[in-house]
Amino acid sequence: MSIEIKMPALSPTMEEGTLAKWLVKEGDSVKSGDLMAEIETDKATMEFEAVDEGVIGKILVAEGTDNVKVGTAIAVLLEEGESAGAVSVPKAAEAPKEQPRAEAPKQEAPAAARPAEVPAAAAPASGDRVKASPLARRVAAEKGIELSALSGSGPNGRIVRADVEGSKAAGGPAAGSAAAAPAAPVPVARPAPAGAPAKPVAIPDIPHTAEKLSNVRKTIARRLTESKQTVPHIYLTVDIRLDKLLKLRADFNAALEPRGVKLSVNDLLIKALGVSLMQVPKCNVMFTPDQLISFQRADISVAVSTPSGLITPIIAEADTKGLAAISEQMKDLAARARDNKLKPEEYMGGTASLSNMGMFGIKQFEAVINPPQGMIMAIGAGEKRPWVIDDALGVATIMSATGSFDHRAIDGADGAQLMQAFKALVEAPLGMVA
Incomplete structure (x- = not known):
């Protein structure tokens, strides 16, 4: 099943960013840790790494696109045996319309809160198919680890190889969950930005240059x-x-x-x-x-x-x-x-x-x-x-x-x-x- 790669929150205060440059193209194979894109956040330009392995089936957001909301699907990753023709682009592009509403409150959290919240969202409901990469399934089978007991750190709570290997090293998923708890800092309330958009400014008829505001x-x-x-x-x-x-x-x-x-x-x-x-x-x-x-x-x-x-x-x-x-x-x-x-x-x-x-x-x-x-x-x-x-x-x-x-x-x-x-x-x- 193909995986939506979504605009990440690369800083705790990031709500949207500019997809400055793609470092991969459609058809490229990637694995966990490979650099995929350069993203201009609200603080700096940062490199975005892959968290899973597969083939870039479709790039949904062109490089240079501004104001891409966190959680918006920016590309589609294909698994083994899948073809690019199987990708439904409209469906991938429509998914973010509902996602940002569900994730928006998390973006207001302080620096360490976001990673600590991932395991809770990743737990599968009873009867659901466990989302895991093929490599994660193979490693889990070799080590005798039950995937349903793990929390995934990949896209949409997907279990990747690092989750399987990490649970073994830490003595099981329970230890990993407990270790994550102290990382959450004291919540800090931040004032909401002004609700009404600013009125356009009348620019005097004087020779000038205009430069777009960076994030x-x-x-x-x-x-x-x-x-x-x-x-x-x-x-x-x-x-x-x-x-x-x-x-x-x-x-x-x-x-x-x-x-x-x-x-x-x-x-x-x-x-x-x-x-x-x-x-x-x-x-x-x-x-x-x-x-x-x-x-x-x-x-x-x-x-x-x-x-x-x-x-x-x-x-x-x-x-x-x-x-x-x-x-x-x-x-x-x-x-x-x-x-x-x-x-x-x-x-x-x-x-x-x-x-x-x-x-x-x-x-x-x-x-x-x-x-x-x-x-x-x-x-x-x-x-x-x-x-x-x-x-x-x-x-x-x-x-x-x-x-x-x-x-x-x-x-x-x-x-x-x-x-x-x-x-x-x-x-x-x-x-x-x-």
Whole structure:
């Protein structure tokens, strides 16, 4: 029986995408893990892998097609012995009309919720034929595994070879189901997008060019609008002397030169924010409609500008990670972000954000919170300013840092304590590496 290959949800917030490029053509044989297409999601351009084996019988959605809803059939995969003539294209094309309604609520779930829900949907009803690939049936027969007891991870709950082999390794399907449960995160309610479509904008009769909005740009616009409309921001600014941090950076870079590591000021600020969040845990939080989530480590999302828009790759465990490791990881993440090669887990999540515009000479700014996080630190340029040093007027290198806080979750006094802790660590930087 032929299998519908459907538009996947390649990120937790993805509802539709652009089928940028097919990497296979009709008549090609594919197996699990083969790359089939490049899909532009709401965050990046990602490669879509096959989860079953067979022959591409029909491509239903042409490459370059925009706004393809998650769950829409995009191709048909033939099993052994089937011919392309047996494919009913109208039926395959009509199926998604009902599918998105059933699956739409799942697309609102947080990052790990979607995989955890697959087994529940895959369980066959009593008396139904078990959906499994020929290879999965052969492996199950060889191992003596009952297919009806397994949950399928393939299209439409279809059992594939990995499900059979995984159940054996894990000690049976029950163990696999139990292991999946802890992966589900705390649900986070997200505001619904505006119901009414925007009215067309009257474009002045002035020479101009027009560029179609990418999915990434649409997502940036939606999330920033959501943040400013639904999150009550409070802004707190401090001036910080950088001289000791710049001296320490120079000493570290001299010592790390044989290893080819060169720390940036931003690397040290990422570390400082991670440590300060652990010192003031009331700011390392996330607000939900009925819970306040407090995190036990600091994962810092760092704003990176790319040709397609802003993205925030994450430095996990920034509070405990070494400076050299932060520097190397940040360079790798930033390079892959600009090439649209980040994986969802590398930019989805984080407990707080840092945005540095100092390299552009920006003295001070107020950043928009990246929901559902509770705060973001905005870093301005370091500049020479008059400063009182040891009770005498002198000149020092000063930068302004502004914290934006979600006032629903973080009180002003707690935000002020975080800014004090951040300032103290930057001005006495040995404290963050001790």
